[in-house]
Amino acid sequence: MIYQFKNSQEFEITYPDSDGKPMSDNTIQFRWITMIKSNLDWLFANNDNVFIAGDLLWYPLEGSNKLRQAPDVMIVFGRPKGDRGSYQQWKEKNIAPQVVFEILSPGNTQTEMTRKLLFYDRYGVEEYYIYDPDKNDLNGLQRIDNRLETIENIDNWISPRLGIRFEIGSPELCLYYPDDQPFQSYVEIAQRLQESEAKLIKEHFRVQEEHERAEKLAAKLRELGINPDDI
Template identity: 55%
Template sequence: MVQELITDTKPEIIYPESDCQPMADNTKQFRWIVTIKENLEILFAEVVDVFVAGDFLWYPVVGNNKIRTAPDIMVVFGRPKGDRGSYKQWEEENIAPQVVFEILSPGNRLKEMNKKLLFYQQHGVEEYYIYDPDKIDFTGLIRVDDPASPGSDRLETIEKIDGWVSPRLNIRFQITENTLEIYRPDGRKFLTSIELERLREQEYQRAEQEKQRAEQEKQRAEQEKQRADRLAAILRERGIDPDKL
């Protein structure tokens, strides 16, 4: 009699790298996502253990591919830079993204945003920023201890958000009549890729002008030296020591 062997194997859990949702609903929302994400990458370019991503799936719980979300921008301190298909927290020393941004569009619904807030609340986000570029409405939440329940904490709205400096990112948020402005620790403003390119071009032109001025000064100095050498030679021909004049 042949005995059938029964193996206790579980099917491999697949963690999709896409939620099949568009990154943005319109050009304005997309521009803001890219601008914040790229400027944060520039800001932390020399810090090896800060990972920045945009529209990137985050799976906080091993074995469950249903618990997930894709923040518009997320920043993780304590994790190396590098390419990933998704952020599987258990493969990242169980470090949750500390800072997330959501850029709103007319398609965002209150139910959806409440769901995201609960997700970030439950899974350890320390700072959560929400910007509506159409309404120029900026909201920030920060994790604080709950005085009513010692030992627990929650995300709480930042009351004075205008001029607020992120504890983690050390960037400053300034609200104007027309837009949200974000400033680096050194005072430089977050710029779009076009603005950054224009700034680089201006800096290049200034550097070229300085180079040309330095070259002209060098040429003038060389001409003065040549004239002085010729005059000295003439004086010596006449028996005069130019060094004693």
């Protein structure tokens, strides 16, 4: 009997959805990651071809499951919204994330950040932003002549892809929508929504009270033999 063995290259390569590392090292880093992602989700909510993810593994090349990075936030123009276990670029019309954010924590090493920079430079990222919330330090790079180059004047810089503005405020970085409204946390947005709802309810009762007052006045006029519609 002759046994036929498949070539090892024919075995399907798996691309894990997790690298075993935590999304963030502390509450400050987590707050910034979620704030940036949620505000960008809101900014591009009506554009079905902008995919935004946080801490999602990006595999740029088919056949290599070791070659990967998980940007804190990544934005991909030209790909549909939707859930993914990982971003496998060859399944996404070979479109690389155009913008990535990294939020630093004390656990990040220079070697690690250099490796990330080389990865993003090699695989086509157009804009790369690195923020250290502990030092309130922002750095940015933009692709020029097929290389990521440092953005010299990052304060009040407007992202070509996102249209958002970066302002190095005190005590922390401020981000602004294209209409110059500031990015907000979930709590701030919820508070504003509650305030707006309270104002609407108050206005509803005010209009209702005025209507009831007008009805009472009309009834009184009718008792006096006066048709309010003739006034």
